[in-house]
Amino acid sequence: MAELKVELPKMGESVAEATITTWLKAVGDKIEEDEPIVEIATDKVDSEVPSPCSGELKEILFQEGDVVEVGAVFAVIETENGVSEGIEEEELSEINVESEILKPLTPTEEYIETKIVNDSGKFYSPLVKSIASKEGVSQDELDTIKGSGANNRVTKKDILNFLSNRSGQSVQKTKEKPIASSVPAVNVSTNASPAGNDEIVEMDRMRKMIAEHMVMSVHTAPHVTSFVEADVTNLVLWRNKTKKQFEEKEGEKLTFTPIFVEAVAKALRDYPMVNSSINGDQIIVKKNINIGMATALPSGNLIVPVIGNADQLNMVGLAKKVNDLAKRARENKLKPDEISGGTYTISNVGTFGNVMGTPIINQPQSGILALGAIRKKPAVIETPTGDTIGIRHMMFLSHSYDHRNVDGALGGQFVRKVADYLENFDLNRQL
Numbered sequence: 001m002a003e004l005k006v007e008l009p010k011m012g013e014s015v016a017e018a019t020i021t022t023w024l025k026a027v028g029d030k031i032e033e034d035e036p037i038v039e040i041a042t043d044k045v046d047s048e049v050p051s052p053c054s055g056e057l058k059e060i061l062f063q064e065g066d067v068v069e070v071g072a073v074f075a076v077i078e079t080e081n082g083v084s085e086g087i088e089e090e091e092l093s094e095i096n097v098e099s100e101i102l103k104p105l106t107p108t109e110e111y112i113e114t115k116i117v118n119d120s121g122k123f124y125s126p127l128v129k130s131i132a133s134k135e136g137v138s139q140d141e142l143d144t145i146k147g148s149g150a151n152n153r154v155t156k157k158d159i160l161n162f163l164s165n166r167s168g169q170s171v172q173k174t175k176e177k178p179i180a181s182s183v184p185a186v187n188v189s190t191n192a193s194p195a196g197n198d199e200i201v202e203m204d205r206m207r208k209m210i211a212e213h214m215v216m217s218v219h220t221a222p223h224v225t226s227f228v229e230a231d232v233t234n235l236v237l238w239r240n241k242t243k244k245q246f247e248e249k250e251g252e253k254l255t256f257t258p259i260f261v262e263a264v265a266k267a268l269r270d271y272p273m274v275n276s277s278i279n280g281d282q283i284i285v286k287k288n289i290n291i292g293m294a295t296a297l298p299s300g301n302l303i304v305p306v307i308g309n310a311d312q313l314n315m316v317g318l319a320k321k322v323n324d325l326a327k328r329a330r331e332n333k334l335k336p337d338e339i340s341g342g343t344y345t346i347s348n349v350g351t352f353g354n355v356m357g358t359p360i361i362n363q364p365q366s367g368i369l370a371l372g373a374i375r376k377k378p379a380v381i382e383t384p385t386g387d388t389i390g391i392r393h394m395m396f397l398s399h400s401y402d403h404r405n406v407d408g409a410l411g412g413q414f415v416r417k418v419a420d421y422l423e424n425f426d427l428n429r430q431l
Helices: 087-095 126-133 141-142 156-164 205-220 235-250 259-269 316-332 408-423
Strands: 002-005 017-023 038-039 046-050 055-060 067-069 073-080 224-232 276-279 280-287 292-293 344-347 365-373 375-383 386-402
Touching: 046 235, 046 259, 073 259, 126 141, 126 156, 126 292, 126 408, 156 205, 156 386, 259 292, 259 316, 259 344, 259 408, 365 408, 386 408
Parallel strands: 292 344, 344 365
Antiparallel strands: 002 073, 017 038, 017 067, 038 046, 055 073, 224 386, 276 280, 365 386, 375 386
16 A cells, blocks of 8 residues: 655645635545545635545545645545556656555655744734735734634735835834735625614625635725717627638627627737736736626626737637636636736626726736627718718727736727727628
8 A cells, every 4th residue: 555645736826825615525435536535715716626546535635614725635545566557667756656565655844834923812823924924014013814714714815915005115113004905805895884674695615716806906006087979880890701611610609799709809919018917017918818807707707818929819719718618607617727927808897788987907917808788879980982870880899907017008009909909800701
């Protein structure tokens, strides 16, 4: 018999930790290779972790609600014959089997959530205490941070958010409140007293994260919104005559979304500064054009799957990618790396019959585009023989952007360019 240490796998760019939400197996249970053993939640998505081998679950090192860092050993599986069937010897190093027979696992100090308690009775992990020490955060400041972890524990994300909001202010070492406090964790009871017949709905974990992310974005970036109305008649006529042929040929429905994504990707190539992020006093211009598409879930929450390198896909590729991501988003089957790495976001508010919106930037991006409903309206049509009035398909585009690095001229030119691509859509375009 041998023991296999199971590590929390890497789950995409910028994902450093996950919360154990549900153990699907108990100690002593038999497990098949690739069978899910635990459900986890990150600040981006919920997912399952499959077993790397067949065997018996011998030890669970973290309980439900605990936060585990990527790469940390969170379970031990006892395997037969030292190696599970289907795993080659050279693969053993990848899953940290140091020998055929391992000694019983003892969690190292690196992964134990040691309880460091202060006079206020609050607990802090070694990682949080280490960050606080390095950044000069006093104990009094630390006590003001409202934690989003289990039992209101302050997580790495909480203290980093706090540090980003200090805005370079000097650290307070007295009992006074800090100059800039962290973005508060969402609390449904804060400043609200329900009446006797009011219904109280507790926010789920995803709604809390959405709320915190939106508050953080507005707190971080000075939002400006520019509006353009576009005549998309040619685009609508082309889709209407093409969608049946497209579905028969490709087995996919042709929605407006891939057409919008194509236009945005082209405009981002024309105006690369919009495809950027801010890091302190630096502007990072992204070379990859990764477009997120805000997607409403059946629960009422929101998630943003990302189309990587959208500018390199043709219309067929974009349609397949959009449909696949939207479908798996609704089924809660997205992978963590499919909702990370976005450089710009679109939100199709027209889906809900809205003509325009003022969307909040999806940090750390610098812009987001709301796409309004397409409606038939009377409009002035310029012709060689003079102006006339006709019925046209019109829509509003609303571009919210970070005024720190995207000025009004650039923000306005960008959304105008998107509208130009949509208005000049080739009615005779071939698939």
